[in-house]
Structures are given as structure tokens and as C-alpha cells.
Amino acid sequence: MSVGAEPPSPVRADAARRYRASKTRSRVADQRPVIALTALALLVVVAVALYPQDAPFTALMIPLLLGSLVLNPRQLPWFVVSVLGMVTVALLLQPVITPRTAGAAAVQFVMCVIVLVTAFRRSRLGVAGFTGESMFVDLRDRLLRQGRIPDLPPDWHLESALVSASGTRFAGDFVVATYLEDDARLELVVVDVSGKGDQAGTRALQLSGAFGGMLGSVAPQMFLASANDYLLRQDWAEGFATAIHLALWVDTGEFEVRSAGHPPAVLRAAGSGRWTVLESSGAVLGLLPYAEYTTARGQLRPGDALMLYTDGMVEEPQRDLDLGLDRMLGQAEGLLRAGVVGSAERLVEALGSRDDDRAMVVVHRK
Known part of the structure; x- marks a missing residue:
């Protein structure tokens, strides 16, 4: 056969x-x-x-x-x-x-x-x-959706606002957030990529996708170190960025803040109306290998508010950085007394340099 x-x-x-x-x-x-x-x-x-x-x-x-x-x-x-x-x-x-x-x-x-x-x-x-x-627009929209603010339990309020220096949706500042229900943990990162507007927009899109994948996948204390390693591997000519990372446990209100060359977070205590600058230190992302990042810890009690922002909110031509921070806190005090909802949007519209990207995140415990 x-x-x-x-x-x-x-x-x-x-x-x-x-x-x-x-x-x-x-x-x-x-x-x-x-x-x-x-x-x-x-x-x-x-x-x-x-x-x-x-x-x-x-x-x-x-x-x-x-x-x-x-x-x-x-x-x-x-x-x-x-x-x-x-x-x-x-x-x-x-x-x-x-x-x-x-x-x-x-x-x-x-x-x-x-x-x-x-x-x-x-x-x-x-x-x-x-x-x-x-x-390209579809890619941009998919990555920007990672920056959408997640829903939190009813006794919490979270909002963000972003304004590009170029007036477009492409900016060097971005926010990525995620909420892990099993751990009752909110994680978010506010990032300021070198450059501004459309010039930094493409790098910001790539980083927002990468950082969105890292949030919740690596331990909070390792996030900035992992982000730093990622930027170093890109070998960009201007591949550095500042960032501030927040891990918040909504069941207790306890939080951890870590910064990579970024302006510090600020905490408002509802009882006293006092603002506290949460100092944490660490190298800018993408500059030094094996960088270490210190942690600022605290607790949000009912009525307290926490703000994270980029340097465009406090830096203006011929204005000292501390004066810019004082001005922002004064403006925020009036807005928070009037109501938290919409405060982030009103702050980015009222403050900062019009020649720089501006981002603001407000976390409030009701």
C-alpha cells in the first residue's frame, strides 16, 4: 500500500x-x-x-x-x-x-x-x-483612562485636576490611581515628566501605562524604586521625572507618602485647621541607580484632607517656592471650608504658572 x-x-x-x-x-x-x-x-x-x-x-x-x-x-x-x-x-x-x-x-x-x-x-x-x-488618539485615551479616579467607600472623597501648558490633553504631568478592595488600599502616584506640554506628552503617555501596571502589583514601599529602574532602562536623553506616591488604607485612614524629588504633600487637620508639610526625600526618577526613598506616615481622621500636586502649582516666575506654597495653602483653606467637591479643579485654574503643566489631587475623609 x-x-x-x-x-x-x-x-x-x-x-x-x-x-x-x-x-x-x-x-x-x-x-x-x-x-x-x-x-x-x-x-x-x-x-x-x-x-x-x-x-x-x-x-x-x-x-x-x-x-x-x-x-x-x-x-x-x-x-x-x-x-x-x-x-x-x-x-x-x-x-x-x-x-x-x-x-x-x-x-x-x-x-x-x-x-x-x-x-x-x-x-x-x-x-x-x-x-x-x-x-494614536485611541492609545492616548486608553492610557489616560488609567488615570481615572477610582470609586472609594462613601466616607471618602477623591478628586484630581490637570491643566496642560499647551492647552491640549497632552501634558508632562499625570496621575495614575488604583483601589485594591481586598486590602482596602488606595494607591496613586502624581508624576511630573521633564519638559512640558506636547514635548513631554509622549513620554508621559508611556510612563502612565507603565506606572499603571506597577500600581498594586509591587509593594508600596517598592513602587518608586521600581519606577526608577524602569526609567533608567529607557535610556532617554531627558528621561527623568519627579513623582510622589501615596498608599492609603481607607479602613483606618493610615497612609504612607514617598517622594522622588517632588514637592511635598500637605495635610490639613480638620480640628485645628493647621497645615502640615509631609517631608519625604528621594532622588529624581531616572537619574541614579539604587536610589532610596524615605517614608512620611500619618493618619487621615474625619474631616482631614491631603493634597498632592506638581511644581507648576507653586512655581511662578520671580516667586519663591515657599511663597508659592503659602499662597496655595491659603487658597486651599478657603476652598476646603466652602466645600471639597470641585476644589482640585478650582485650585489648578486659580494658581500656578500658566507656562507649566499643573496637576492637583485632593483626598478628603468625610
Whole structure:
């Protein structure tokens, strides 16, 4: 009995056919935009040839700009080259080449070069304009969701606020928090990445994702050390950040605060109305290996409030840091007396430098 390959079963054969059909449809769908845009560009050239007095050859910019938005990085350079050729043909089809016509052609050549350079830069991402933007926005939103304030037991109130120096949602300051119900423990970290606004935004996005994974996964006393090791491994040119980490046990109100080169947390005692600066020390993240971080401990009693913030809240041009802290505490005193809800948002809007990112977290025990 001869041994041969087992013939494919009908199920496998059908699956293979469906797979090949799916790949074919995908390739066709991928080619449709470039075919449509090329046809549109050729239609413009034909219109210029037939009606040179009425059809503007600058209309070739329409398919060019559309191509920059929808074509993938592999297709776009070849499409731009073809548009350059069509611009040349359309220019030669003009009855008279005036300085105005030549100037319009030069502008189109420059536009083609700009789109071509953009295509090569975009090739690092590997996706087209709309797709790349939507992917990046989705990534940003997923990471920012890690900074959402978790729900706490009814006798606790927690809120945060963040304002970017650039006015966008990309900032060098960020907050990441998690609540571990089994341990009745809140953990959060306030981070200020080197730089500000959009310049620091990409590093902040990466760090917020990494720190979000660490919170609750490593012991509170090891969080800043682990975060420091992570930054050192990145080997960034400006890869340092300040941070302050809070671990709060909501059943007892006891807390631990550790700082990495960050402005200190402040505690307001409801009974006396007195503010206490919780000093803790440690090296800035990403500068020194094997850094150690001291701990400030305390307890939040009913009515007490704890505030964590970034340096943008207390630093202003030509203003001493201590004066900035005194001003913030004075403003916070009035806001907390009037009501805790919304106090973080009002503080970041009222205080600090408009040229720096600003973040504030308020923890209150009712």
C-alpha cells in the first residue's frame, strides 16, 4: 500500500478558499483609494488639455491632499511622484506660461515635496493619516483612562485636576490611581515628566501605562524604586521625572507618602485647621541607580484632607517656592471650608504658572 499525502478534507478546502478570498478582497480594498485618486488626477489633466482657459491645473492639489490623508506610506510616495508628473504635463498644456502660471506650478511642486517628506516621516508609524491619528488618539485615551479616579467607600472623597501648558490633553504631568478592595488600599502616584506640554506628552503617555501596571502589583514601599529602574532602562536623553506616591488604607485612614524629588504633600487637620508639610526625600526618577526613598506616615481622621500636586502649582516666575506654597495653602483653606467637591479643579485654574503643566489631587475623609 503506497503512502501518500492525505487529501484535504472539504472543511479545510473551504476554509482555504475563504482565506484566499479574504486576502484578495483586502488587497482590492487597499488599492481602491489610489486607483480613485489617480483617476481623479488624470481627469484634471484631461480637463486642462481640453479646456485650458477654464480648467485650473492647480486642481491637482485636491487629489494630492486627499492622498496624503487616506493612502498608506507605501502608496503615497509613488502617488506624489505621479502627481508631480501630471503637474508638469498640465503646465506644458497651458497656452501661455505666464509668471503667474509658473508661480502656481512652483507652489504645487513645493506642496508635493512637503507631502512626500511627510509620507517618509509617517512611514515610521506605518499607517495612513486618518488611521494613524485614530490609532494614536485611541492609545492616548486608553492610557489616560488609567488615570481615572477610582470609586472609594462613601466616607471618602477623591478628586484630581490637570491643566496642560499647551492647552491640549497632552501634558508632562499625570496621575495614575488604583483601589485594591481586598486590602482596602488606595494607591496613586502624581508624576511630573521633564519638559512640558506636547514635548513631554509622549513620554508621559508611556510612563502612565507603565506606572499603571506597577500600581498594586509591587509593594508600596517598592513602587518608586521600581519606577526608577524602569526609567533608567529607557535610556532617554531627558528621561527623568519627579513623582510622589501615596498608599492609603481607607479602613483606618493610615497612609504612607514617598517622594522622588517632588514637592511635598500637605495635610490639613480638620480640628485645628493647621497645615502640615509631609517631608519625604528621594532622588529624581531616572537619574541614579539604587536610589532610596524615605517614608512620611500619618493618619487621615474625619474631616482631614491631603493634597498632592506638581511644581507648576507653586512655581511662578520671580516667586519663591515657599511663597508659592503659602499662597496655595491659603487658597486651599478657603476652598476646603466652602466645600471639597470641585476644589482640585478650582485650585489648578486659580494658581500656578500658566507656562507649566499643573496637576492637583485632593483626598478628603468625610
